Amino acid sequence: MRVFERLDAGHDWAGDETAVIETVGRLAREEIAPRAAELDRTGAFPWKNVEAINALGLNGLFVPEAYGGAPMRYAVYIECARLVAAACASTGIVWSTVFHAIKPVIDFGTEEQKRRFLPRIASGGLAALCITEPDAGSDATGMRTRFTEDGDEIRIDGGKRFISNGDVADVFLVFGKWAGIEDGKAAISALVIEKEAAGIEVVRLEEKLGHRAASTAELAFDGVRVPRENLLRAPGEGLAILFAALNKSRPSVAAHALGIARAAFASAVDYINDRRQSGRRIVDFQGVQFMLADLATDLAMCERWLFHVADMIDAGEADVGIEASMLKMRASDLAMRAADLCVQLHGGYGYVADYPAERYFRDAKITQIWEGTNQVHRQLIGRSFARR
Numbered sequence: 001m002r003v004f005e006r007l008d009a010g011h012d013w014a015g016d017e018t019a020v021i022e023t024v025g026r027l028a029r030e031e032i033a034p035r036a037a038e039l040d041r042t043g044a045f046p047w048k049n050v051e052a053i054n055a056l057g058l059n060g061l062f063v064p065e066a067y068g069g070a071p072m073r074y075a076v077y078i079e080c081a082r083l084v085a086a087a088c089a090s091t092g093i094v095w096s097t098v099f100h101a102i103k104p105v106i107d108f109g110t111e112e113q114k115r116r117f118l119p120r121i122a123s124g125g126l127a128a129l130c131i132t133e134p135d136a137g138s139d140a141t142g143m144r145t146r147f148t149e150d151g152d153e154i155r156i157d158g159g160k161r162f163i164s165n166g167d168v169a170d171v172f173l174v175f176g177k178w179a180g181i182e183d184g185k186a187a188i189s190a191l192v193i194e195k196e197a198a199g200i201e202v203v204r205l206e207e208k209l210g211h212r213a214a215s216t217a218e219l220a221f222d223g224v225r226v227p228r229e230n231l232l233r234a235p236g237e238g239l240a241i242l243f244a245a246l247n248k249s250r251p252s253v254a255a256h257a258l259g260i261a262r263a264a265f266a267s268a269v270d271y272i273n274d275r276r277q278s279g280r281r282i283v284d285f286q287g288v289q290f291m292l293a294d295l296a297t298d299l300a301m302c303e304r305w306l307f308h309v310a311d312m313i314d315a316g317e318a319d320v321g322i323e324a325s326m327l328k329m330r331a332s333d334l335a336m337r338a339a340d341l342c343v344q345l346h347g348g349y350g351y352v353a354d355y356p357a358e359r360y361f362r363d364a365k366i367t368q369i370w371e372g373t374n375q376v377h378r379q380l381i382g383r384s385f386a387r388r
């Protein structure tokens with residue numbers, strides 16, 4: 001594993017960044033990882049882990065100082081997201097979703113909006129990002145949730161499907177269509193709803209294959225009213241906000257997937273160094289070594305690409321859509337491959353709950369589906385090469 005130790009040691013973190021990453025690594029190893037199997041078994045929301053994350057003030061990593069945060073580079077958040085996901089994918093996505101939902105408010109909100117919404121997040125609040133609807137998944141522009149102007153307020157009617165943190169969020173960033181703008185895409189707008197608003201209903205919580213301790217809710221908005229000031233930018237600017245938001249959330253879900261991949265790879269390597277058959281360790285069979293070689297090489301390359309994209313974002317590059325798509329697609333395919341290999345190399349023991357292999361396998365699958373399915377990413381990457 002020296003190659004991965006060197007990879008981890010090869011970052012140019014500043015002193016205070018190293019301290020945060022080491023602290024999060026310790027939290028992940030000593031508190032979050034030991035709870036992961038039980039949380040997965042019971043499906044209970046990981047409140048203790050959220051409390052531990054908040055005790056360290058980790059939401060502050062991405063909230064500007066003026067609103068209660070202690071921000072660091074995006075790359076630092078990305079590394080922390082990877083470490084938490086490696087320990088417990090459910091906890092990882094609960095925390096990362098807060099970032100995904102609140103980053104557009106940070107990037108596009110007015111001073112007044114930031115003053116109202118961000119301190120709540122900096123002090124440990126949860127957030128949810130509401131895009132998907134029953135008939136609008138890969139093509140989000142098909143969404144039907146409606147925003148209707150009514151005096152000084154906006155009325156929200158509609159519903160959202162598969163919303164991470166949907167039942168526990170303090171703040172919801174919701175995308176919908178502005179009533180009165182005919183063109184479907186031009187109508188897309190974004191606004192913030194706080195949990196106290198009347199008319200938000202949790203219709204159901206999903207029973208899931210993996211990420212079982214993270215909650216995924218179907219929400220209905222029935223005449224929910226928010227002040228006009230909760231609208232991000234102008235009516236119809238939602239699609240631009242959405243694309244900009246995805247450029248930062250996709251590397252984040254890639255970090256999450258790479259956390260699962262690294263955990264699965266490490267678990268497989270541990271096991272096959274001990275397990276013996278035919279008088280030899282499993283790791284000594286050449287067929288097995290070839291499997292490790294291919295996966296380790298792809299994993300190391302993809303981890304470098306993760307920080308290449310993070311560095312671009314830290315440098316202020318806005319046009320990172322294709323790099324982020326490549327990263328999300330490859331990282332999530334690797335998570336699935338690593339988890340598959342982990343189960344395979346554990347033999348029958350990989351298929352039962354005594355080892356984490358089967359959990360990694362179940363947790364990895366969704367990473368190929370959310371934040372744009374990998375088919376959609378292949379399409380985006382491929383068509384970027386077509387001359388206009």
Ligand SMILES: Cc1cc2nc3c(=O)[nH]c(=O)nc-3n(C[C@H](O)[C@H](O)[C@H](O)COP(=O)(O)OP(=O)(O)OC[C@H]3O[C@@H](n4cnc5c(N)ncnc54)[C@H](O)[C@@H]3O)c2cc1C
Pocket residue numbers: 097128129130131132134136137138139161162163164165208211216366369370371372373374375376379
């Ligand atoms: C656990 C979980 C958590 C989630 N969290 C959130 C969240 O917090 N917020 C949120 O808004 N959403 C969330 N989602 C929704 C997720 O992003 C969507 O499920 C995803 O975008 C796919 O949409 P869909 O399920 O409607 O599938 P569909 O779009 O119906 O796709 C079905 C299949 O068709 C393929 N397909 C579709 N279009 C094309 C195309 N053009 N070319 C080739 N193939 C295509 C897809 O790749 C897929 O294989 C979550 C989902 C889950 C399961």
